[in-house]
Amino acid sequence: KNEVEQSPQNLTAQEGEFITINCSYSVGISALHWLQQHPGGGIVSLFMLSSGKKKHGRLIATINIQEKHSSLHITASHPRDSAVYICAVRGETSGSRLTFGEGTQLTVNP
Amino acid sequence: KAGVTQTPRYLIKTRGQQVTLSCSPISGHRSVSWYQQTPGQGLQFLFEYFSETQRNKGNFPGRFSGRQFSNSRSEMNVSTLELGDSALYLCASRGQGASYEQYFGPGTRLTVT
Numbered sequence: 001k002n003e004v005e006q007s008p009q010n011l012t013a014q015e016g017e018f019i020t021i022n023c024s025y026s027v028g029i030s031a032l033h034w035l036q037q038h039p040g041g042g043i044v045s046l047f048m049l050s051s052g053k054k055k056h057g058r059l060i061a062t063i064n065i066q067e068k069h070s071s072l073h074i075t076a077s078h079p080r081d082s083a084v085y086i087c088a089v090r091g092e093t094s095g096s097r098l099t100f101g102e103g104t105q106l107t108v109n110p
Numbered sequence: 111k112a113g114v115t116q117t118p119r120y121l122i123k124t125r126g127q128q129v130t131l132s133c134s135p136i137s138g139h140r141s142v143s144w145y146q147q148t149p150g151q152g153l154q155f156l157f158e159y160f161s162e163t164q165r166n167k168g169n170f171p172g173r174f175s176g177r178q179f180s181n182s183r184s185e186m187n188v189s190t191l192e193l194g195d196s197a198l199y200l201c202a203s204r205g206q207g208a209s210y211e212q213y214f215g216p217g218t219r220l221t222v223t
Contacts, residue, residue, distance in 0.1 A: 033211070033212070035214075041147070041198050041200075041216065041217045041219065042214070042216050042217065043200060043214040043217075044214070045211050045212060045213065045214070048211045086153065088153075094166060095141070095158050095160065095165045095166045096141045096143045096158050096160075096165075096166075096202070096204045096212060097143065097155050097158055097166045097168075098143070098145070098153075098155060098202075098212065099155070100152055100153040100154075102152050103152065
């Protein structure tokens with residue numbers, strides 16, 4: 001079993017829909033990251049969480065430390081949101097080392 | 111502030127050759143981490159350098175090595191290249207302290223033929 005599990009692996013939505021991507025992890029962490037990767041490879045950090053909830057524009061990320069679970073929500077999805085979304089965790093004693101989920105390929109159709 | 115830069119962006123090498131990739135972190139960041147991304151294995155941690163010392167190492171063979179210079183710039187080297195080393199190699203830099211985020215460079219796309 002991977003230390004970081006994401007679901008779903010693939011997600012297709014219509015423009016305007018509310019989207020949720022889930023991430024579960026099995027280790028103690030100091031932080032959880034949500035990353036976005038567009039074709040071409042560049043990775044952008046969307047959120048870094050150690051507790052609670054963060055919001056940036058149409059994106060919301062939550063984390064439940066007790067349940068070892070995090071969700072990324074996209075409200076009013078848009079075709080430009082189409083990308084791979086990756087959950088990554090930083091262990092309690094692992095410096096800057098990140099362990100990644102397999103990613104969720106999101107396609108938003110107009 | 112300039113972001114993380116990586117050179118070269120694209121590279122084609124032949125099996126058996128060696129390659130050196132370079133990463134310049136964000137100014138003031140002393141931690142540099144390297145990651146390999148392949149379609150089959152996804153993103154995997156290679157190693158982390160902090161103040162010129164390797165602080166952490168992933169599960170990769172000894173053909174993969176790295177170093178960090180006093181200005182925090184880092185290089186990684188892969189010797190005796192194999193076809194399976196074809197991948198996107200990403201570096202990320204981070205400031206000190208648990209609240210600091212990692213910032214990723216654009217990556218180097220290595221193709222081994």
